[in-house]
Amino acid sequence: MSNTIYIEYNFRITPLQPTSDILIAELGAIGFESFVENETGIQAYTQKEDWQADMLNEVGILSNPDFHITYEVKEIEQENWNATWEQNFKPITVGEVCEVRAPFHEKSNVTYDIVIEPKMSFGTGHHETTHMMLQFILDHDFKGKTVLDMGSGTGVLAILAEMRGAVSVDAIDIDNWCYLNAMENVERNHGKHIKVYEGDASLLKDQKYDVIIANINRNILLSDIPEYAKCLTEGGQLFLSGFYKEDIPLITEKCNEFGLRFEKNQEKNNWVAVKYVF
Numbered sequence: 274m275s276n277t278i279y280i281e282y283n284f285r286i287t288p289l290q291p292t293s294d295i296l297i298a299e300l301g302a303i304g305f306e307s308f309v310e311n312e313t314g315i316q317a318y319t320q321k322e323d324w325q326a327d328m329l330n331e332v333g334i335l336s337n338p339d340f341h342i343t344y345e346v347k348e349i350e351q352e353n354w355n356a357t358w359e360q361n362f363k364p365i366t367v368g369e370v371c372e373v374r375a376p377f378h379e380k381s382n383v384t385y386d387i388v389i390e391p392k393m394s395f396g397t398g399h400h401e402t403t404h405m406m407l408q409f410i411l412d413h414d415f416k417g418k419t420v421l422d423m424g425s426g427t428g429v430l431a432i433l434a435e436m437r438g439a440v441s442v443d444a445i446d447i448d449n450w451c452y453l454n455a456m457e458n459v460e461r462n463h464g465k466h467i468k469v470y471e472g473d474a475s476l477l478k479d480q481k482y483d484v485i486i487a488n489i490n491r492n493i494l495l496s497d498i499p500e501y502a503k504c505l506t507e508g509g510q511l512f513l514s515g516f517y518k519e520d521i522p523l524i525t526e527k528c529n530e531f532g533l534r535f536e537k538n539q540e541k542n543n544w545v546a547v548k549y550v551f
């Protein structure tokens with residue numbers, strides 16, 4: 274193991290949500306590469322060679338009086354960073370039949386046992402949006418379906434879709450690291466019908482899918498919904514997440530414009546996952 278030196282920031286945050294999500298997004302934008310959420314806030318990591326003492330000056334939420342954020346900073350070696358991650362990543366159970374765990378967790382007796390090594394990509398089932406999308410996949414019939422997972426992160430949704438019977442799954446992520454990580458996770462879970470691509474909605478051409486899953490964010494979804502509609506088969510289903518309850522009318526309006534009808538939604542801590550039908 275190389276002993277890369279990391280800088281760890283330990284942020285204490287009040288209120289925890291939506292502050293943590295905003296802080297993670299802002300830190301991600303200035304080059305922080307991994308995050309561990311805990312009960313009082315988050316730990317954020319960047320490699321020492323990418324770090325500058327004044328880099329937090331660009332993080333707007335730290336000077337916003339509506340949020341209270343304090344932090345400590347220290348230098349750690351990669352081995353310790355891995356240990357922190359392992360300590361904090363607990364297995365997640367969805368609907369009692371599906372567990373998302375890391376390779377170092379013991380296998381339990383569930384129908385859908387998903388092993389994910391997330392490292393730095395999003396999608397362990399800990400986030401509300403991933404959890405709700407996994408629940409949607411459990412609640413629907415995927416047997417014989419062709420599926421697109423847009424913004425696939427670790428690949429966790431694509432992996433469950435195949436376990437639930439999908440005959441082919443295209444998983445697309447814009448981020449190179451996610452693309453590589455999803456490929457590793459597909460292999461780790463013995464995926465046979467999942468193809469992972471690096472890119473975005475511009476990769477979609479004449480393909481048709483019975484189901485499209487996209488957990489990204491409000492603005493990307495708003496701009497990609499017309500592309501999704503073009504790729505759905507008659508009666509096809511679209512599951513969207515990555516936005517808040519108050520964004521449902523806007524997203525639904527865009528879906529309606531392209532022939533997609535709202536069917537139902539789930540909600541967790543103000544995050545939502547919504548099902549539309551073509």
Ligand SMILES: C[S@@+](CC[C@H](N)C(=O)[O-])C[C@H]1O[C@@H](n2cnc3c(N)ncnc32)[C@H](O)[C@@H]1O
Nearest residue numbers: 395396403424425426446447448451473488489
């Ligand atoms: C919220 S994460 C979801 C990951 C995983 N699907 C899950 O449910 O946990 C969003 C993912 O979308 C990717 N992404 C962001 N913009 C994108 C775009 N325009 N096209 C494709 N992927 C995108 C990010 O790299 C990230 O991995």
